[in-house]
Amino acid sequence: MALSEQNAVSVLNSAGVRAAPARREIIYRHTVVVRVTHWINVLCLTLLLMSGLKLFNVHPALYWGNYGYRGAPTLLAIDGMLDPETRQPVGVTRIGDHNFVTTGVLGVTYDSDGRPQRGAFPVWATLGDDLALARDWHFLMAWAFVTNGAIYLLFGLFTGHFRRDLAPAAAQLRPRHILRDIWDHIRLRVARGEAAKRYNVLQKLTYLAVIFLALPVMVLTGLTMSPAVTAAFPFLFDLFGGRQSARTIHFITANLLVMFVLVHLIEVMLSGVFNLMRSMITGRYVIKQEGTS
Numbered sequence: 343m344a345l346s347e348q349n350a351v352s353v354l355n356s357a358g359v360r361a362a363p364a365r366r367e368i369i370y371r372h373t374v375v376v377r378v379t380h381w382i383n384v385l386c387l388t389l390l391l392m393s394g395l396k397l398f399n400v401h402p403a404l405y406w407g408n409y410g411y412r413g414a415p416t417l418l419a420i421d422g423m424l425d426p427e428t429r430q431p432v433g434v435t436r437i438g439d440h441n442f443v444t445t446g447v448l449g450v451t452y453d454s455d456g457r458p459q460r461g462a463f464p465v466w467a468t469l470g471d472d473l474a475l476a477r478d479w480h481f482l483m484a485w486a487f488v489t490n491g492a493i494y495l496l497f498g499l500f501t502g503h504f505r506r507d508l509a510p511a512a513a514q515l516r517p518r519h520i521l522r523d524i525w526d527h528i529r530l531r532v533a534r535g536e537a538a539k540r541y542n543v544l545q546k547l548t549y550l551a552v553i554f555l556a557l558p559v560m561v562l563t564g565l566t567m568s569p570a571v572t573a574a575f576p577f578l579f580d581l582f583g584g585r586q587s588a589r590t591i592h593f594i595t596a597n598l599l600v601m602f603v604l605v606h607l608i609e610v611m612l613s614g615v616f617n618l619m620r621s622m623i624t625g626r627y628v629i630k631q632e633g634t635s
Contacts, residue, residue, distance in 0.1 A: 369539055371627040379494040386487035392469035396476035402462035404593055408584030422450040422460035431458040508550055514543040532613050534630050552602055556595055563592035
């Protein structure tokens with residue numbers, strides 16, 4: 343839906359003749375359900391990430407298969423240790439057989455007084471004072487997230503939101519069109535006029551991948567780590583290759599979602615923070631015409 347209004351501002355052209363008033367168009371971009379579920383997701387995913395980092399800190403290693411324990415081969419491990427020569431704490435991240443010193447970021451971080459703290463992820467980025475509290479936060483936010491996601495999914499299916507706003511048109515899927523959108527993103531070119539009224543093909547494909555692939559994988563791998571759930575649905579082990587494999591996939595997917603959020607925030611800053619934030623709060627979005635800044 344579009345709400346059009348005439349901007350009363352007029353300007354003088356180079357010949358000194360008063361030009362016609364510039365047209366300022368406002369569209370109703372996001373429904374109430376989309377806006378509310380979006381902000382609930384922001385809260386849930388933030389607390390899920392922070393409590394998940396606390397849980398990872400308890401055993402900061404990833405394995406493949408059904409079993410994982412200290413001494414078993416790892417896919418990834420983050421830990422802190424003492425340098426045998428300097429006797430100073432060193433953070434080490436191990437990926438397969440390769441070690442990387444990550445002191446100050448991963449493995450060993452420093453508090454506000456400059457004292458070293460051992461832990462895969464910094465304490466300030468985690469939630470929960472101990473394992474039990476972090477697990478409670480994680481489970482609570484997980485069910486809130488699933489419930490919120492189910493509401494959004496049903497809304498999108500029954501109102502045609504997915505088909506109308508997120509499904510790419512046939513013309514958008516042509517290689518030439520996709521390459522042009524990629525080139526526009528590389529040049530940090532922001533959509534104007536009619537193009538700004540709808541998501542571009544990269545946005546649509548990304549949102550669909552997150553909604554229908556990444557988030558379901560997050561939920562299912564999380565359930566696979568629960569003994570109570572796998573006792574009732576043992577096929578989850580076959581689906582993901584074991585409990586530890588599910589934990590590894592869960593961790594990787596979480597990092598992909600963090601990357602998605604970071605790119606999303608960069609896009610927001612480039613496209614206009616105030617305009618986009620207003621559209622996600624009130625639903626109204628101002629369309630910038632071609633040639634405007």
